[in-house]
Amino acid sequence: MAEKKQVEQITSMETDFAQWYTDVVKKADLIDYTSVKGCMVFKPAGYAIWELIQKQMDARFKECGVENVYLPMFIPESLLEKEKDHVEGFAPEVAWVTHGGLVPLQERMCVRPTSETLFCDFYKNEVHSYRDLPKVYNQWCSVVRWEKETRPFLRSREFLWQEGHTIHATFEEAEERTIQMLNLYADFCEQVLAIPVIKGRKTDKEKFAGAEATYTIEALMHDGKALQSGTSHNFGDGFARAFDIQFTDRDNTLKYPFQTSWGSTTRLIGAIIMVHGDDSGLVLPPKVAPVQVVIVPIRQQQEGVLDRARDLKAALEKAGLRVKVDDSDKSPGWKFAEAEMRGIPVRIEIGPKDIEAGKAVLVRRDTLDRSECALDAIVKTTEGLLETIQKDMLERARTRRDEQTYTAATREEFEKIFSEKSGFVKAMWCGDVACENEIKEKMSVTSRCMPFEQEKISDVCVCCGRPAKKLVYWGRAY
């Protein structure tokens, strides 16, 4: 009973979404807090999701010519300071190393908050001729930003990510790569994480420190808040000029190359939780579920039951699925609740009666629907069910996102929606940062992006009434 209670006691989403999130993160055993304030432990169940994200994203990177490298974690202060906007953006939130062993350093270094400056320093040695271009490099690592407020996966002082850094002979090629990687992120979110995203460009106010253009994918969480889920930046030749990187082009003249960077982080795990989760806990898309199928034997002490469960496991694993038999000494009810909390996509229940009847019970985590299946068809059925779940999760998330996306033609409508509801609001903007600032100040709402798919909702800015230039997605964000 105490055990059963343990897996039940999470706050409901309706009651307190933030507490629900924290409960799920803890009860699904994804993360633990540490003695280091703002830093987390990724426990096996949490890290395994990241490994599956890494593996599948990295394969997509490699298909489009990305090569992995590893650069140092330290940035000397003088290097960080070379690009003016960049240092202003990051210096206030870096961790500074001042001593190596017992000796004070001659120049202090920060732990990388992002590695543009290190890649520039590296490319300066590597790039001399058009023959050396492009370089399309990426690294998987952790970075540190000394945030005041932290939340598991969404914002922590150290987090895991990948950062791509490329360098090209022309602006056009850099722009093409910037968009290519944004599209890769968007496809990945939809096809692997079952999370639909809006693709667009950030306003100047919201763009990355040092970038000419920042593109973003924006997802909508269950509570109607937006989550920036991946960004891709075109730097033009700004960093190359600041770091004096030049190459001899085909026409034998010296030119500055063009650079991009793009990143996605363990925050994607936060997105999975908040897009798909429910009051029974985590709901994992099959493609990133460390365990895709849990087999729960019923009356497991009866002869033959555990053997049959293990045979089934072997058959499913042979088909390439990730499977676990829960043969612990807990009750079936407890096991069901735990498997639900951990978000395992499919549960198979098999007991003596099922075996006699040559069948088993399948339960989908996403809908909690139960169905029976003949044992000799179970591998194919389970495979099909996992595909269906993956597809349905995306469609459900898309429907919910669309339902929580509103349109405002006037300031009145805009304010009314944000005072009553939560979600994306599509509204026109004049292009002036003053309007963004006013909206942020009055309503805690920020511009999420200027979507690639522009529409015309009205002729005037939703804030100031002057002629509108762009459609913007607005929202409250994590």
Next chain:
Amino acid sequence: MAEKKQVEQITSMETDFAQWYTDVVKKADLIDYTSVKGCMVFKPAGYAIWELIQKQMDARFKECGVENVYLPMFIPESLLEKEKDHVEGFAPEVAWVTHGGLVPLQERMCVRPTSETLFCDFYKNEVHSYRDLPKVYNQWCSVVRWEKETRPFLRSREFLWQEGHTIHATFEEAEERTIQMLNLYADFCEQVLAIPVIKGRKTDKEKFAGAEATYTIEALMHDGKALQSGTSHNFGDGFARAFDIQFTDRDNTLKYPFQTSWGSTTRLIGAIIMVHGDDSGLVLPPKVAPVQVVIVPIRQQQEGVLDRARDLKAALEKAGLRVKVDDSDKSPGWKFAEAEMRGIPVRIEIGPKDIEAGKAVLVRRDTLDRSECALDAIVKTTEGLLETIQKDMLERARTRRDEQTYTAATREEFEKIFSEKSGFVKAMWCGDVACENEIKEKMSVTSRCMPFEQEKISDVCVCCGRPAKKLVYWGRAY
């Protein structure tokens, strides 16, 4: 010509082994130096080797029940200080973070040099009952040790590694896991890296700071120097006592659990270079070669040649091999030299005459032997050749290692060998650290390990002449 020269100009091993090593590391494009003294860039060719090591080692870990996690990179000073021997061993060489953003930290933190203290802090929260044991966790990350002298792959201020940390109910179980992981490392070195190793136990003088027993695998480099290539530590309950980790056992009493840790690093890449390399550059074992087969088209401008080369690539890739066609505008001779420098195990040369005759030329990197092969048998032949190379490389390395392993029964013999030769010397030891110190001081020779396979070479210590307790492998080490 300038290009050709570029790939030829490495120092020969005989002339200057250290310079040869540095040349190979640079010319094979594995690594670059950075503005951060003692920290390196892993370039694509270097990092890809590490990825292949990771992938294959991680699969072996998972087969024996290891789960991956990720713990923070920072250790508060008070945490580092909890275990006395441990802090003494590491405090002199850590990097200290003193500021977060603009604000001084209340307590300074070091960047992890290793994570025993963090795992203890974590396990203290996780382990309460015998039901919570064992935990068999590992993480892939980078660590920092503020070394004065650094060398690519062998010793750098930041390096990549994996560190396993386990916790058990009994000493016996911890000891079993310690040995199991040492055996895993040894098998991995032999089967994947084609590097034979000696397994043994470190003397107390050479053991890990805080360990009860340290086990090691020791490899011998081409120049006769030893390289510690992986270690596994049994901590007993020392850390548990220092961190006050206790669990309720089946008999309902509170007990201290037992811990282990084990690690291997990017230094393994240094071992690959120094065990297998030759005066033409790197020689990669097929299992960790990012490119296993390079196809060099001859007279590639002639119609059909490049098409045929690409067909061949597709056929080899279909068989699961990692293949590259070098269709750059360099000369075949330059391409051969570059492929050799980069250590690509098999080169296939294919030109118009070969195509007409329905054959191609295969060249093994390890022996530089050439052979002809019918095109319709080339996939099977290449697969077989890669297996043969992998096997032969191990056998050659073993033969050389055995040839460079000597036996000394007396101090005179011992000194004579080390004054004339380089390699392992097997000799008896009384067990007294004074003798180790004397040998180190006089000959710069250290005890590498007390091998699991003990022999009796004489009755007395090679240093002091008192009764001997153990056979020891001695050597000069990286």
